[in-house]
Amino acid sequence: MATKTATNATPTECPRCGHDRLDQIYTSPVAGVWEIYHCQQCLYSWRTTEPARRTQRDAYPDSFKMTVDDIRNAIELPVPPLRQS
Numbered sequence: 001m002a003t004k005t006a007t008n009a010t011p012t013e014c015p016r017c018g019h020d021r022l023d024q025i026y027t028s029p030v031a032g033v034w035e036i037y038h039c040q041q042c043l044y045s046w047r048t049t050e051p052a053r054r055t056q057r058d059a060y061p062d063s064f065k066m067t068v069d070d071i072r073n074a075i076e077l078p079v080p081p082l083r084q085s
């Protein structure tokens, strides 16, 4: 059985929703170290050097995965509390 480890291979699907249309939105200042990808469907973003549980669909926690229906019915985005200072 293969060990789930992060990889710098170009992703082919979103870890969260499985969508295959991804944008590469940033690359590391030192070329070839990491890239940041963005899912066009659920807007999830990740850096390729993050752990497999954040970057690979088969290792992403089931409780955080989203379907198209989940996305369509997500009427609110959580907003963190504002800073007091």
Ligand SMILES: [Zn+2]
Residues within 6 Å of the ligand: 014, 015, 016, 017, 018, 019, 039, 040, 041, 042, 043, 044
């Ligand atoms: Zn997605």
